[in-house]
């Protein structure tokens with residue numbers, strides 16, 4: 001399932017042996033390039049981070065602020081406290097809000113701003129209906145043919161570093177401006193890459209806006225790589241209200257709380273979504289349901305791999321009842337995309353029993369989920385259409401429906 005692979009690629013454990021010094025060099029170079037560019041445009045202007053506030057000449061501060069903000073926006077600088085030096089004897093310090101989402105059009109369905117306790121996040125500019133494509137974004141940094149970077153893979157950090165070297169300076173700055181979790185023993189580049197990368201076919205990629213989407217174990221949106229348009233897409237899987245935060249799941253939802261915690265380790269945060277609460281009714285029920293979902297998932301796999309053994313173990317003739325129970329639990333958990341695989345299994349199971357009409361019903365439900373989560377221009381949707389047609393015209397005969 002595409003979901004599984006995307007999950008696997010988002011959790012890329014760091015390689016501690018990475019050359020930290022080299023990356024620090026790269027950052028310094030990127031920073032130096034930014035300052036040179038700034039100076040070129042505003043001859044004597046420099047923009048430097050400074051913790052000590054300084055008093056500016058009355059009247060000058062406004063001008064510094066405007067010039068420095070414009071420059072910071074141009075070079076993609078994050079918000080914070082900065083010192084503006086307009087000439088050798090006039091200096092000023094000021095704060096400004098983060099410059100984000102610079103490629104966000106006025107008509108965009110989202111905006112980016114601080115999300116309490118999470119850094120930046122993506123929010124809805126208006127009410128968004130379930131199934132709407134919220135974003136379709138070209139990656140600016142890609143790593144091809146590396147389905148998974150493991151702790152023991154000595155080439156992984158080099159891949160990141162080499163790909164970084166090939167980027168134009170402006171793209172390098174974008175990369176360095178992304179969120180970087182503090183991970184002991186893990187280099188800056190690997191930390192940034194792991195915390196922000198998305199699955200992209202057999203590789204991974206970084207997108208500027210999509211990388212601002214925070215995680216929830218009960219997300220209201222689904223991201224997927226659409227190879228036919230070569231873009232990362234994001235779809236609302238529920239109705240989203242204006243100003244509500246848009247979230248995706250960084251890990252597979254059919255996992256226990258402990259497993260999800262492990263999957264989320266590279267992102268260095270503790271999820272506080274309702275499903276992760278250990279002291280609320282909702283959280284406790286969610287933990288029970290997710291365990292049941294995992295067990296049912298295993299039961300379905302057992303029926304598919306070794307039907308006689310599964311029949312003996314679970315006492316049912318096939319996986320039908322397990323699938324239907326799984327769908328109910330997925331619904332109760334407020335999850336959506338996970339139903340695609342369950343409906344697919346249900347259709348295949350009905351087909352095995354010669355029930356083509358039922359199989360078609362489940363395949364069309366799978367299509368509905370795909371339409372909502374990935375869109376009809378996605379190859380994933382095409383695959384489901386092909387599956388649906390195979391059932392419909394199975395054996396050269398059209399199913400009666």
Ligand SMILES: C[S@@+](CC[C@H](N)C(=O)[O-])C[C@H]1O[C@@H](n2cnc3c(N)ncnc32)[C@H](O)[C@@H]1O
Nearest residue numbers: 118119120179195196211212213214215267269
């Ligand atoms: C892909 S970035 C998301 C955008 C990020 N918040 C930013 O400021 O750019 C992933 C990082 O966001 C933070 N994050 C994501 N989801 C979170 C959540 N539910 N709670 C707290 N922090 C979260 C973590 O620090 C994680 O490493």
